[in-house]
Amino acid sequence: MTDPLHLEHRRPGLLARLRSNFLTGIVVIAPVGMTIWLLWTLAGWVDGFVLPLIPDRFNPEQYIGINLRGAGVIIFLVFTILVGWIAKGLIGRSLIRFAESLVDRMPVVRSIYSGVKQIAETVFAQSDRSFEKACMVQYPRKGIWALGFISTEAKGEVLMRAETGSKLLSVFVPTTPNPTSGFLLYFPEEDVIELDMTVEDAAKLVISAGLVYPETKAEKEARIAKRA
Numbered sequence: 001m002t003d004p005l006h007l008e009h010r011r012p013g014l015l016a017r018l019r020s021n022f023l024t025g026i027v028v029i030a031p032v033g034m035t036i037w038l039l040w041t042l043a044g045w046v047d048g049f050v051l052p053l054i055p056d057r058f059n060p061e062q063y064i065g066i067n068l069r070g071a072g073v074i075i076f077l078v079f080t081i082l083v084g085w086i087a088k089g090l091i092g093r094s095l096i097r098f099a100e101s102l103v104d105r106m107p108v109v110r111s112i113y114s115g116v117k118q119i120a121e122t123v124f125a126q127s128d129r130s131f132e133k134a135c136m137v138q139y140p141r142k143g144i145w146a147l148g149f150i151s152t153e154a155k156g157e158v159l160m161r162a163e164t165g166s167k168l169l170s171v172f173v174p175t176t177p178n179p180t181s182g183f184l185l186y187f188p189e190e191d192v193i194e195l196d197m198t199v200e201d202a203a204k205l206v207i208s209a210g211l212v213y214p215e216t217k218a219e220k221e222a223r224i225a226k227r228a
Contacts, residue, residue: 003194019142040069043069043070043072043073044069045074046072046073046076046129047067047070047071047073048072049072049073049137050072050073050075050076051071054075056222061079063158071162093119100113109228114139129150129174131149131150131153132149132150132193132199133149133150133195133199133200134147134148134149134150134194134195134197134198134199134202135147135148135149135150135171135192135193135194135195136148136192136193136195137171137173137185137187137192137193138184139173146173147173147174147202147205148171148172148173148174148192149171149172149174149199149202149207150169150170150171150192150194151170151171151172152169152170153167153168153169153170154169154170154186156170158186162186164188166188166189166190167189168186168187168188169186169187169188169189169192170184170185170186171185171186171187171192172185174186174203174206175206176206176207176210177206177207177208177209178211179203179206179207196216196217196228197214198214201214201215
């Protein structure tokens with residue numbers, strides 16, 4: 001008669017071990033492969049847009065004999081840095097104001113330019129308008145918790161019309177798995193629970209649909225103490 005304890009401690013079969021190793025390999029390879037593929041594709045897209053605009057005598061392919069992927073990215077970065085340096089100077093600011101005055105006289109172009117400029121300033125401008133902290137709020141009803149990002153305190157007409165009698169915080173509640181879309185909501189300060197996790201860790205949690213949890217402060221301290 002077979003010993004039940006012997007069956008309980010039997011090692012996994014060959015197929016089970018191969019399957020486990022295969023899944024582990026996928027977990028390791030997939031992030032690396034996707035990152036390389038995205039960077040390679042992005043470099044090719046930028047090259048295809050930038051290099052045709054470069055005169056032949058300045059095209060790196062004319063000198064090295066091969067189509068070096070990433071050359072367009074380098075040219076674009078250098079050109080962008082140069083434009084930014086010029087734009088910060090007195091002459092650059094004057095040229096920008098003159099060009100914008102011309103654009104303001106073109107009805108359709110004016111609308112497109114102002115919209116793109118506003119988006120670019122919101123996304124890329126280095127200012128204090130970035131999210132301050134991650135938080136939790138009860139949304140869409142009490143008893144259901146959502147992860148959000150505190151942006152600023154409500155001001156002006158929004159605060160006046162709300163008539164809460166307390167400080168009002170604007171909270172961006174992102175959607176999963178695309179955190180760039182979501183809802184702008186206003187909550188009384190006492191209804192917003194600030195979290196210790198960083199905004200970056202909270203964004204990873206949203207993107208992974210709750211699969212990637214950051215370490216708590218106690219867990220991080222315990223790990224550091226264990227290494228020491």
